Amino acid sequence: MNAEAIKKSLETGGLRCTPQRYAVMAFLTEHNRHPTAAEIFEAVNRVDPRSSRATTYNNLRDLVQAGLVREVAVEGRAARFDAKDIPHHHFICDRCGNVEDMEWYDVPRPDSGSLGKRVLRECELIFRGLCARCAPRTGQTTHAPRQVR
Amino acid sequence: MNAEAIKKSLETGGLRCTPQRYAVMAFLTEHNRHPTAAEIFEAVNRVDPRSSRATTYNNLRDLVQAGLVREVAVEGRAARFDAKDIPHHHFICDRCGNVEDMEWYDVPRPDSGSLGKRVLRECELIFRGLCARCAPRTGQTTHAPRQVR
Protein backbone atom coordinates (compact mmCIF):
# COMPACT_ATOMS: atom_id res chain seq x y z
CA MET A 1 0.00 0.00 0.00
CA ASN A 2 1.55 3.32 -1.07
CA ALA A 3 1.26 6.73 0.55
CA GLU A 4 -1.72 7.77 -1.54
CA ALA A 5 -3.61 4.58 -0.83
CA ILE A 6 -3.06 4.97 2.89
CA LYS A 7 -4.21 8.57 2.79
CA LYS A 8 -7.28 7.56 0.87
CA SER A 9 -8.16 4.69 3.18
CA LEU A 10 -7.94 7.02 6.17
CA GLU A 11 -10.29 9.50 4.55
CA THR A 12 -12.68 6.75 3.54
CA GLY A 13 -12.75 5.75 7.18
CA GLY A 14 -13.68 9.29 8.13
CA LEU A 15 -10.30 10.04 9.66
CA ARG A 16 -8.13 13.05 8.96
CA CYS A 17 -4.73 12.14 7.68
CA THR A 18 -2.49 13.57 10.38
CA PRO A 19 1.23 12.84 10.32
CA GLN A 20 1.04 10.73 13.47
CA ARG A 21 -1.97 8.77 12.30
CA TYR A 22 -0.41 8.23 8.93
CA ALA A 23 2.78 6.96 10.56
CA VAL A 24 0.86 4.32 12.53
CA MET A 25 -1.07 3.15 9.49
CA ALA A 26 2.03 3.13 7.29
CA PHE A 27 3.97 1.10 9.82
CA LEU A 28 1.18 -1.46 10.03
CA THR A 29 0.90 -1.87 6.27
CA GLU A 30 4.65 -2.24 5.93
CA HIS A 31 4.99 -4.79 8.70
CA ASN A 32 2.66 -7.73 9.01
CA ARG A 33 4.34 -8.97 12.16
CA HIS A 34 1.42 -7.92 14.35
CA PRO A 35 3.24 -5.43 16.56
CA THR A 36 2.05 -4.39 19.99
CA ALA A 37 1.08 -0.79 20.72
CA ALA A 38 4.41 -0.33 22.49
CA GLU A 39 6.32 -1.54 19.43
CA ILE A 40 4.37 0.75 17.15
CA PHE A 41 4.99 3.66 19.49
CA GLU A 42 8.71 2.95 19.46
CA ALA A 43 8.84 2.48 15.71
CA VAL A 44 7.10 5.70 14.79
CA ASN A 45 9.33 7.56 17.22
CA ARG A 46 12.54 6.41 15.66
CA VAL A 47 11.78 8.82 12.83
CA ASP A 48 9.87 12.06 12.61
CA PRO A 49 7.14 12.92 13.21
CA ARG A 50 7.20 12.01 16.85
CA SER A 51 4.08 10.81 18.53
CA SER A 52 3.20 10.50 22.17
CA ARG A 53 2.08 7.28 23.75
CA ALA A 54 -1.45 8.60 24.21
CA THR A 55 -1.65 9.56 20.56
CA THR A 56 -0.45 6.16 19.45
CA TYR A 57 -3.19 4.51 21.50
CA ASN A 58 -5.77 7.06 20.33
CA ASN A 59 -4.92 6.49 16.71
CA LEU A 60 -4.91 2.73 17.05
CA ARG A 61 -8.37 2.92 18.57
CA ASP A 62 -9.58 5.22 15.80
CA LEU A 63 -8.16 2.93 13.14
CA VAL A 64 -9.80 -0.12 14.70
CA GLN A 65 -13.14 1.69 14.91
CA ALA A 66 -12.85 2.72 11.29
CA GLY A 67 -12.32 -0.92 10.36
CA LEU A 68 -8.85 -0.34 8.91
CA VAL A 69 -6.94 -2.17 11.61
CA ARG A 70 -7.66 -5.28 13.59
CA GLU A 71 -6.84 -5.68 17.24
CA VAL A 72 -5.91 -9.19 18.28
CA ALA A 73 -6.11 -9.94 21.99
CA VAL A 74 -3.63 -12.54 23.16
CA GLU A 75 -4.00 -14.30 26.49
CA GLY A 76 -1.68 -12.81 29.07
CA ARG A 77 0.07 -10.50 26.66
CA ALA A 78 -0.29 -7.07 25.14
CA ALA A 79 -2.77 -6.70 22.30
CA ARG A 80 -1.44 -6.88 18.77
CA PHE A 81 -2.49 -4.96 15.70
CA ASP A 82 -2.50 -5.55 11.99
CA ALA A 83 -3.70 -3.75 8.91
CA LYS A 84 -6.91 -5.26 7.58
CA ASP A 85 -5.82 -5.14 3.97
CA ILE A 86 -5.97 -8.76 2.89
CA PRO A 87 -8.42 -11.08 4.65
CA HIS A 88 -6.66 -13.75 6.67
CA HIS A 89 -6.93 -15.90 9.74
CA HIS A 90 -4.53 -16.02 12.65
CA PHE A 91 -2.20 -18.54 14.18
CA ILE A 92 -1.24 -17.79 17.79
CA CYS A 93 1.72 -19.58 19.28
CA ASP A 94 1.07 -21.19 22.67
CA ARG A 95 4.64 -20.66 23.70
CA CYS A 96 5.85 -17.29 22.42
CA GLY A 97 2.48 -15.64 21.84
CA ASN A 98 3.38 -14.49 18.36
CA VAL A 99 0.56 -13.95 15.95
CA GLU A 100 1.00 -15.06 12.36
CA ASP A 101 -1.21 -14.69 9.33
CA MET A 102 -2.80 -17.77 7.85
CA GLU A 103 -4.24 -18.08 4.40
CA TRP A 104 -7.86 -17.06 4.39
CA TYR A 105 -10.67 -19.44 3.58
CA ASP A 106 -14.36 -19.18 3.99
CA VAL A 107 -15.79 -20.17 7.34
CA PRO A 108 -19.14 -21.91 7.59
CA ARG A 109 -21.50 -19.59 9.44
CA PRO A 110 -23.70 -20.72 12.30
CA ASP A 111 -27.30 -21.36 11.35
CA SER A 112 -29.73 -18.58 12.22
CA GLY A 113 -31.31 -20.74 14.89
CA SER A 114 -28.25 -20.81 17.11
CA LEU A 115 -27.60 -17.17 16.31
CA GLY A 116 -30.91 -16.03 17.76
CA LYS A 117 -31.31 -12.28 18.04
CA ARG A 118 -27.60 -11.69 17.72
CA VAL A 119 -26.27 -9.67 14.80
CA LEU A 120 -23.25 -11.32 13.24
CA ARG A 121 -20.50 -9.07 11.90
CA GLU A 122 -17.66 -11.48 11.27
CA CYS A 123 -16.37 -14.98 11.77
CA GLU A 124 -12.79 -15.25 12.83
CA LEU A 125 -10.76 -18.40 12.85
CA ILE A 126 -7.90 -18.72 15.29
CA PHE A 127 -5.44 -21.54 15.11
CA ARG A 128 -3.40 -22.40 18.15
CA GLY A 129 -0.34 -24.49 18.63
CA LEU A 130 3.39 -24.01 18.23
CA CYS A 131 4.89 -21.75 15.60
CA ALA A 132 7.69 -22.92 13.32
CA ARG A 133 10.33 -21.51 15.65
CA CYS A 134 8.88 -22.97 18.84
CA ALA A 135 7.75 -26.35 17.51
CA PRO A 136 11.20 -27.97 17.61
CA ARG A 137 11.83 -26.91 21.21
CA THR A 138 10.65 -28.82 24.22
CA GLY A 139 9.43 -27.52 27.54
CA GLN A 140 6.35 -25.92 28.92
CA THR A 141 4.06 -23.58 27.16
CA THR A 142 2.90 -20.51 28.97
CA HIS A 143 -0.74 -20.21 28.08
CA ALA A 144 -1.97 -23.46 26.76
CA PRO A 145 -2.98 -26.84 28.01
CA ARG A 146 0.00 -29.05 28.48
CA GLN A 147 0.69 -31.11 25.43
CA VAL A 148 -0.62 -34.60 25.91
CA ARG A 149 0.65 -37.29 23.60
CA MET B 1 -20.71 -31.67 36.82
CA ASN B 2 -20.98 -32.86 40.42
CA ALA B 3 -18.43 -32.66 43.22
CA GLU B 4 -16.96 -36.06 42.49
CA ALA B 5 -16.59 -35.34 38.79
CA ILE B 6 -14.79 -32.08 39.50
CA LYS B 7 -12.49 -33.77 41.97
CA LYS B 8 -11.72 -36.45 39.43
CA SER B 9 -11.08 -34.03 36.60
CA LEU B 10 -8.62 -32.12 38.77
CA GLU B 11 -6.73 -35.27 39.60
CA THR B 12 -6.73 -36.38 35.98
CA GLY B 13 -5.15 -33.03 35.18
CA GLY B 14 -2.43 -33.71 37.72
CA LEU B 15 -3.74 -31.15 40.20
CA ARG B 16 -4.38 -31.66 43.87
CA CYS B 17 -7.94 -30.94 44.85
CA THR B 18 -7.47 -28.10 47.31
CA PRO B 19 -10.51 -26.27 48.65
CA GLN B 20 -9.57 -23.07 46.83
CA ARG B 21 -8.89 -24.82 43.54
CA TYR B 22 -12.07 -26.80 43.84
CA ALA B 23 -14.03 -23.61 44.46
CA VAL B 24 -12.74 -22.02 41.26
CA MET B 25 -13.48 -25.09 39.17
CA ALA B 26 -16.90 -25.55 40.74
CA PHE B 27 -17.83 -21.95 40.09
CA LEU B 28 -16.81 -22.25 36.45
CA THR B 29 -18.80 -25.43 35.88
CA GLU B 30 -21.87 -23.92 37.54
CA HIS B 31 -21.73 -20.65 35.62
CA ASN B 32 -21.18 -20.58 31.90
CA ARG B 33 -21.23 -16.80 31.83
CA HIS B 34 -17.47 -16.57 31.21
CA PRO B 35 -16.51 -14.63 34.32
CA THR B 36 -13.35 -12.59 34.67
CA ALA B 37 -10.69 -13.48 37.22
CA ALA B 38 -11.94 -10.64 39.41
CA GLU B 39 -15.50 -11.99 39.32
CA ILE B 40 -14.31 -15.48 40.18
CA PHE B 41 -12.25 -14.11 43.03
CA GLU B 42 -15.26 -12.26 44.38
CA ALA B 43 -17.58 -15.20 43.97
CA VAL B 44 -15.44 -17.73 45.77
CA ASN B 45 -14.92 -15.24 48.60
CA ARG B 46 -18.59 -14.78 49.25
CA VAL B 47 -18.52 -18.23 50.84
CA ASP B 48 -15.86 -20.25 52.58
CA PRO B 49 -13.20 -21.22 51.88
CA ARG B 50 -11.66 -17.86 51.24
CA SER B 51 -9.02 -17.50 48.62
CA SER B 52 -6.54 -14.73 48.00
CA ARG B 53 -6.30 -12.94 44.71
CA ALA B 54 -2.93 -14.51 43.94
CA THR B 55 -4.33 -17.98 44.58
CA THR B 56 -7.27 -17.35 42.31
CA TYR B 57 -4.89 -16.36 39.52
CA ASN B 58 -2.55 -19.26 40.30
CA ASN B 59 -5.37 -21.75 40.16
CA LEU B 60 -6.82 -20.32 36.98
CA ARG B 61 -3.42 -20.64 35.36
CA ASP B 62 -3.03 -24.22 36.61
CA LEU B 63 -6.48 -25.14 35.34
CA VAL B 64 -5.76 -23.63 31.93
CA GLN B 65 -2.46 -25.48 31.72
CA ALA B 66 -4.17 -28.71 32.67
CA GLY B 67 -6.63 -28.17 29.83
CA LEU B 68 -9.66 -28.02 32.10
CA VAL B 69 -10.38 -24.33 31.62
CA ARG B 70 -10.16 -22.05 28.65
CA GLU B 71 -8.96 -18.48 28.83
CA VAL B 72 -10.60 -16.13 26.37
CA ALA B 73 -8.78 -12.88 25.71
CA VAL B 74 -11.08 -10.00 24.87
CA GLU B 75 -9.80 -6.83 23.26
CA GLY B 76 -9.47 -4.05 25.78
CA ARG B 77 -10.99 -5.99 28.60
CA ALA B 78 -10.05 -8.49 31.27
CA ALA B 79 -9.63 -12.10 30.20
CA ARG B 80 -12.57 -14.42 30.68
CA PHE B 81 -12.62 -18.05 31.69
CA ASP B 82 -14.84 -21.02 31.11
CA ALA B 83 -14.85 -24.69 31.92
CA LYS B 84 -13.92 -26.79 28.92
CA ASP B 85 -16.58 -29.38 29.49
CA ILE B 86 -18.62 -29.27 26.30
CA PRO B 87 -16.89 -28.17 23.09
CA HIS B 88 -18.26 -24.88 21.82
CA HIS B 89 -17.36 -21.75 19.91
CA HIS B 90 -17.62 -18.21 21.17
CA PHE B 91 -19.56 -15.12 20.30
CA ILE B 92 -18.02 -11.87 21.55
CA CYS B 93 -20.16 -8.77 21.63
CA ASP B 94 -18.59 -5.70 20.02
CA ARG B 95 -20.41 -3.43 22.39
CA CYS B 96 -20.48 -4.99 25.85
CA GLY B 97 -17.61 -7.45 25.44
CA ASN B 98 -19.62 -10.35 26.80
CA VAL B 99 -18.64 -13.80 25.70
CA GLU B 100 -21.36 -16.31 24.90
CA ASP B 101 -21.21 -19.95 23.97
CA MET B 102 -22.18 -20.97 20.47
CA GLU B 103 -23.09 -24.44 19.35
CA TRP B 104 -20.02 -26.33 18.31
CA TYR B 105 -19.45 -27.53 14.79
CA ASP B 106 -16.42 -28.88 13.06
CA VAL B 107 -14.06 -26.36 11.55
CA PRO B 108 -12.23 -27.10 8.31
CA ARG B 109 -8.54 -27.27 9.07
CA PRO B 110 -5.93 -25.45 7.02
CA ASP B 111 -4.09 -27.64 4.54
CA SER B 112 -0.66 -28.80 5.62
CA GLY B 113 0.97 -26.56 3.03
CA SER B 114 -0.12 -23.33 4.65
CA LEU B 115 0.58 -24.81 8.07
CA GLY B 116 4.25 -25.37 7.31
CA LYS B 117 6.35 -26.44 10.27
CA ARG B 118 3.74 -25.28 12.74
CA VAL B 119 2.13 -27.77 15.08
CA LEU B 120 -1.62 -27.28 15.26
CA ARG B 121 -3.34 -27.90 18.59
CA GLU B 122 -6.79 -26.47 18.04
CA CYS B 123 -9.00 -24.42 15.77
CA GLU B 124 -11.14 -21.87 17.48
CA LEU B 125 -14.01 -20.04 15.87
CA ILE B 126 -14.91 -16.62 17.18
CA PHE B 127 -18.05 -14.85 16.07
CA ARG B 128 -18.27 -11.12 16.50
CA GLY B 129 -21.15 -8.73 16.38
CA LEU B 130 -23.86 -7.59 18.74
CA CYS B 131 -25.37 -9.83 21.39
CA ALA B 132 -29.13 -10.17 21.82
CA ARG B 133 -29.18 -7.48 24.48
CA CYS B 134 -27.06 -4.97 22.55
CA ALA B 135 -28.42 -5.56 19.06
CA PRO B 136 -31.58 -3.45 19.51
CA ARG B 137 -29.63 -0.46 20.80
CA THR B 138 -28.01 2.14 18.66
CA GLY B 139 -24.76 3.99 19.19
CA GLN B 140 -21.10 3.33 18.95
CA THR B 141 -19.36 0.11 19.70
CA THR B 142 -16.20 0.22 21.72
CA HIS B 143 -13.90 -2.20 19.99
CA ALA B 144 -15.21 -2.91 16.57
CA PRO B 145 -15.36 -1.28 13.19
CA ARG B 146 -18.26 1.07 12.93
CA GLN B 147 -21.29 -0.62 11.48
CA VAL B 148 -21.66 0.24 7.84
CA ARG B 149 -24.99 -0.36 6.19
Added chain:
DNA sequence: ATATCAGATTAGATATAGTCTAAATGATTA
Protein backbone atom coordinates in the same frame (compact mmCIF):
# COMPACT_ATOMS: atom_id res chain seq x y z
C1' DA C 1 -5.85 38.20 7.03
C1' DT C 2 -7.92 37.03 11.42
C1' DA C 3 -11.10 34.77 14.48
C1' DT C 4 -13.14 30.66 15.63
C1' DC C 5 -13.59 25.99 16.67
C1' DA C 6 -13.46 21.07 16.38
C1' DG C 7 -10.22 17.66 16.12
C1' DA C 8 -5.62 16.15 17.36
C1' DT C 9 -1.57 15.93 20.23
C1' DT C 10 1.00 16.00 24.49
C1' DA C 11 3.17 14.79 29.21
C1' DG C 12 2.18 12.90 32.97
C1' DA C 13 -1.17 11.12 36.34
C1' DT C 14 -4.20 7.49 37.03
C1' DA C 15 -6.60 3.04 36.54
C1' DT C 16 -6.81 -1.82 35.67
C1' DA C 17 -5.11 -6.46 35.18
C1' DG C 18 -2.03 -9.56 36.40
C1' DT C 19 2.52 -11.29 38.50
C1' DC C 20 6.02 -11.73 41.99
C1' DT C 21 8.02 -12.30 46.67
C1' DA C 22 8.83 -14.17 50.91
C1' DA C 23 6.75 -16.13 54.73
C1' DA C 24 3.43 -19.28 56.61
C1' DT C 25 0.58 -23.26 56.18
C1' DG C 26 -0.84 -27.88 54.84
C1' DA C 27 -0.14 -32.42 52.77
C1' DT C 28 2.83 -36.30 51.64
C1' DT C 29 6.80 -39.20 52.05
C1' DA C 30 10.80 -41.16 54.28
Added chain:
DNA sequence: TAATCATTTAGACTATATCTAATCTGATAT
Protein backbone atom coordinates in the same frame (compact mmCIF):
# COMPACT_ATOMS: atom_id res chain seq x y z
C1' DT D 1 8.61 -37.58 63.71
C1' DA D 2 11.30 -35.14 60.36
C1' DA D 3 11.89 -33.72 55.81
C1' DT D 4 10.06 -32.20 51.67
C1' DC D 5 7.22 -30.26 48.53
C1' DA D 6 2.99 -27.91 47.03
C1' DT D 7 -0.19 -24.39 48.20
C1' DT D 8 -1.82 -20.21 50.10
C1' DT D 9 -1.39 -15.50 51.53
C1' DA D 10 -0.93 -10.18 51.81
C1' DG D 11 0.85 -6.85 49.73
C1' DA D 12 4.41 -4.92 46.68
C1' DC D 13 5.31 -4.56 42.08
C1' DT D 14 4.94 -4.51 36.81
C1' DA D 15 2.73 -4.02 32.54
C1' DT D 16 -0.77 -2.27 29.76
C1' DA D 17 -3.87 1.05 28.71
C1' DT D 18 -6.80 5.19 29.64
C1' DC D 19 -7.75 9.78 31.29
C1' DT D 20 -6.99 14.76 32.06
C1' DA D 21 -6.25 19.26 31.08
C1' DA D 22 -3.47 22.19 28.47
C1' DT D 23 -1.85 23.17 24.03
C1' DC D 24 -1.52 22.92 19.14
C1' DT D 25 -3.23 22.56 14.20
C1' DG D 26 -5.68 23.37 10.37
C1' DA D 27 -10.15 24.10 8.19
C1' DT D 28 -13.81 27.29 7.72
C1' DA D 29 -16.17 31.62 8.38
C1' DT D 30 -15.96 36.50 8.82
